[in-house]
Amino acid sequence: xxxxxxxxxxxxxxxxxxxxxxxxxxxxxxxxxxxxxxxxxxxxxxxxxxxxxxxxxxxxxxxxxxxxxxxxxxxxxxxxxxxxxxxxxxxxxxxxxxxxxxxxxxxxxxxxxxxxxxxxxxxxxxxxxxxxxxxxxxxxxxxxxxxxxxxxxxxxxxxxxxxxxxxxxxxxxxxxxxxxxxxxxxxxxxxxxxxxxxxxxxxxxxxxxxxxxxxxxxxxxxxxxxxxxxxxxxxxxxxxxxxxxxxxxxxxxxxxxxxxxxxxxxxxxxxxxxxxxxxxxxxxxxxxxxxxxxxxxxxxxxxxxxxxxxxxxxxxxxxxxxxxxxxxxxxxxxxxxxxxxxxxxxxxxxxxxxxxxxxxxxxxxxxxxxxxxxxxxxxxxxxxxxxxxxxxxxxxxxxxxxxxxxxxxxxxxxxxxxxxxxxx
Amino acid sequence: xxxxxxxxxxxxxxxxxxxxxxxxxxxxxxxxxxxxxxxxxxxxxxxxxxxxxxxxxxxxxxxxxxxxxxxxxxxxxxxxxxxxxxxxxxxxxxxxxxxxxxxxxxxxxxxxxxxxxxxxxxxxxxxxxxxxxxxxxxxxxxxxxxxxxxxxxxxxxxxxxxxxxxxxxxxxxxxxxxxxxxxxxxxxxxxxxxxxxxxxxxxxxxxxxxxxxxxxxxxxxxxxxxxxxxxxxxxxxxxxxxxxxxxxxxxxxxxxxxxxxxxxxxxxxxxxxxxxxxxxxxxxxxxxxxxxxxxxxxxxxxxxxxxxxxxxxxxxxxxxxxxxxxxxxxxxxxxxxxxx
Numbered sequence: 001x002x003x004x005x006x007x008x009x010x011x012x013x014x015x016x017x018x019x020x021x022x023x024x025x026x027x028x029x030x031x032x033x034x035x036x037x038x039x040x041x042x043x044x045x046x047x048x049x050x051x052x053x054x055x056x057x058x059x060x061x062x063x064x065x066x067x068x069x070x071x072x073x074x075x076x077x078x079x080x081x082x083x084x085x086x087x088x089x090x091x092x093x094x095x096x097x098x099x100x101x102x103x104x105x106x107x108x109x110x111x112x113x114x115x116x117x118x119x120x121x122x123x124x125x126x127x128x129x130x131x132x133x134x135x136x137x138x139x140x141x142x143x144x145x146x147x148x149x150x151x152x153x154x155x156x157x158x159x160x161x162x163x164x165x166x167x168x169x170x171x172x173x174x175x176x177x178x179x180x181x182x183x184x185x186x187x188x189x190x191x192x193x194x195x196x197x198x199x200x201x202x203x204x205x206x207x208x209x210x211x212x213x214x215x216x217x218x219x220x221x222x223x224x225x226x227x228x229x230x231x232x233x234x235x236x237x238x239x240x241x242x243x244x245x246x247x248x249x250x251x252x253x254x255x256x257x258x259x260x261x262x263x264x265x266x267x268x269x270x271x272x273x274x275x276x277x278x279x280x281x282x283x284x285x286x287x288x289x290x291x292x293x294x295x296x297x298x299x300x301x302x303x304x305x306x307x308x309x310x311x312x313x314x315x316x317x318x319x320x321x322x323x324x325x326x327x328x329x330x331x332x333x334x335x336x337x338x339x340x341x342x343x344x345x346x347x348x349x350x351x352x353x354x355x356x357x358x359x360x361x362x363x364x365x366x367x368x369x370x371x372x373x374x375x376x377x378x379x380x381x382x383x384x385x386x387x388x389x390x391x392x393x394x395x396x397x398x399x400x401x402x403x404x405x406x407x408x409x410x411x412x413x414x415x416x417x418x419x420x421x422x423x424x
Numbered sequence: 425x426x427x428x429x430x431x432x433x434x435x436x437x438x439x440x441x442x443x444x445x446x447x448x449x450x451x452x453x454x455x456x457x458x459x460x461x462x463x464x465x466x467x468x469x470x471x472x473x474x475x476x477x478x479x480x481x482x483x484x485x486x487x488x489x490x491x492x493x494x495x496x497x498x499x500x501x502x503x504x505x506x507x508x509x510x511x512x513x514x515x516x517x518x519x520x521x522x523x524x525x526x527x528x529x530x531x532x533x534x535x536x537x538x539x540x541x542x543x544x545x546x547x548x549x550x551x552x553x554x555x556x557x558x559x560x561x562x563x564x565x566x567x568x569x570x571x572x573x574x575x576x577x578x579x580x581x582x583x584x585x586x587x588x589x590x591x592x593x594x595x596x597x598x599x600x601x602x603x604x605x606x607x608x609x610x611x612x613x614x615x616x617x618x619x620x621x622x623x624x625x626x627x628x629x630x631x632x633x634x635x636x637x638x639x640x641x642x643x644x645x646x647x648x649x650x651x652x653x654x655x656x657x658x659x660x661x662x663x664x665x666x667x668x669x670x671x672x673x674x675x676x677x678x679x680x681x682x683x684x685x686x687x688x689x690x691x692x693x694x695x696x697x698x699x700x701x702x703x704x705x706x707x708x709x710x711x712x713x714x715x716x717x718x719x720x721x722x723x724x725x726x727x728x729x730x731x732x733x734x735x736x737x738x739x740x741x742x743x744x745x746x747x748x749x750x751x752x753x754x755x756x757x758x759x760x761x762x763x764x
Contacts, residue, residue, distance in 0.1 A: 282557055
């Protein structure tokens with residue numbers, strides 16, 4: 001494994017550098033090395049941007065103001081840029097998949113955490129604790145047990161509230177819980193507009209709105225601290241001696257299969273299906289991945305970019321650092337140039353479709369508006385990206401076949417190999 | 425179903441146990457049979473059954489008149505519900521026909537919204553596809569026909585017209601699926617590998633698509649239809665059973681196993697004694713349950729029987745992987761249930 005880190009200036013040279021395949025046989029170990037380096041960089045960037053969020057949250061709690069809240073929101077949005085690019089590492093790598101629910105679980109019944117609008121409803125058949133509101137309730141009963149939540153700590157969030165009562169939508173930790181703490185509910189439906197939590201929800205003394213501002217601040221701090229420690233853990237797993245890297249390198253064929261598995265599962269079932277198509281079909285803005293902040297178009301865009309990164313073996317870091325090296329593309333090109341060329345074109349096409357959504361959203365046609373019933377333009381934009389993701393999935397399957405990886409032993413995570421675990 | 429590569433160990437075990445060879449058979453051998461006998465028959469049946477449902481609802485919209493044809497349409501759906509690609513995936517049809525599971529209660533909310541506002545869309549059933557998938561298809565109809573909150577509607581009421589619109593829309597989708605399979609999907613599969621066919625570059629790709637659907641169908645029945653009501657030992661979830669309002673939860677498991685058994689036989693085109701035996705064992709367990717909505721999950725004895733059913737279905741899936749996957753020389757591709 002050779003680590004290749006280039007200065008930003010060197011990146012310009014990349015476009016004109018011949019692919020590794022042209023230089024002779026591609027070494028699978030090098031391909032896996034590049035992939036692990038990209039993972040290390042993406043999680044490292046996720047960590048540093050989460051630490052910046054932690055600083056901004058600290059300032060908001062210490063000296064609440066409209067500016068401090070806006071600064072924390074901006075830091076959250078920045079933190080999503082590298083993290084979403086890391087999602088491609090999820091499905092092929094058990095260490096990531098087992099951990100992922102702590103940081104990016106979604107969708108959530110946010111009434112578990114804090115106050116919600118009357119239109120949200122109460123507890124449901126599926127979730128008795130959909131309106132538990134831990135911020136307003138220092139003690140409560142959960143699955144028959146009395147819980148002392150007088151002090152809101154990372155431990156309470158992680159070990160008591162997260163997936164409380166075995167319900168997946170009881171999400172107490174991670175990016176989306178923090179997103180809710182910063183933006184609040186988006187009550188604009190399919191009209192333009194994100195959540196409008198007032199900064200005074202964190203104000204001190206008589207300025208405090210919606211009560212329990214100190215507990216709300218404690219929750220936000222606990223959730224942010226937990227995010228940082230969870231990301232520290234994952235960044236370490238991809239370091240030179242990290243377990244995720246070691247596992248990947250143990251078996252080269254299984255490692256390459258893991259790369260393609262991660263791409264295919266994210267492309268089709270997760271992003272095209274669960275995250276994009278379903279929202280359009282339900283016309284429901286709650287099905288937006290980043291529904292509180294209206295940042296969904298960016299989440300989709302950077303998820304797509306993550307797949308593009310690992311196939312092509314390059315990643316641009318948040319500080320302009322570029323990682324580049326032998327790629328799966330090189331391997332596939334050596335085996336079947338046509339399959340490689342098609343998949344590269346498919347991945348590019350997806351990025352253009354996702355970019356079209358981003359351009360429209362940043363220009364004022366927000367993602368919630370795209371989801372409105374009868375909104376043909378929005379549906380066409382989103383379904384265009386869905387179709388591109390489905391097409392690239394076929395290309396990924398062909399790459400698996402081209403590399404003769406169909407019949408290798410592949411040990412996945414619980415949710416990969418034992419889907420029962422997902423429901424328990 | 426996640427992309428689950430067969431381990432060499434599984435292959436060897438299967439080869440030893442049934443004496444099949446690992447050499448791949450010509451992939452096209454069973455394709456015509458599976459398309460003609462299994463798939464096109466199924467899409468035709470579903471189109472006919474939903475047309476009958478729509479006609480019945482148009483003549484008399486009340487539950488007593490509609491429930492019979494509704495169940496016949498649901499039965500016909502079970503013949504093809506595992507074909508989650510191509511025509512069933514187009515325009516979100518599968519989500520619209522069978523919006524389940526509904527963990528966030530979208531169905532009740534969407535129907536409640538249409539009824540409260542007396543949304544005029546019901547007067548234009550041909551445009552009903554513009555409403556949320558949660559208010560369309562078999563599960564919306566089930567709520568209207570069986571849930572006491574809705575089922576007491578009068579003839580000529582808004583809900584009556586809603587039942588007619590949902591039925592009409594369902595028949596329209598079924599007709600579209602049948603037409604798309606005949607006019608586009610089946611020809612594309614039959615002409616795999618020929619110049620100009622960009623969907624299927626070889627017979628192997630067709631075989632893989634069908635094999636993926638078979639495994640994903642088994643996994644859906646195992647994890648969702650049986651797994652969701654099972655929940656955990658400490659927290660069983662009887663109210664999560666599929667189609668419990670119409671009392672079809674177990675029936676759907678039986679019908680899906682029968683359909684997947686037929687599908688396996690058509691696709692394999694060789695003797696598959698291990699797979700057939702595994703399906704028979706699972707069907708026997710299901711048919712002996714006498715627990716139509718899996719209410720028994722709450723009771724230790726009842727629960728054990730349902731857990732055994734789940735294990736039997738899992739065993740059928742393993743048999744398919746070992747026997748049919750090996751014989752055809754394919755492994756599963758990606759499917760729409762990959763992900764969370």
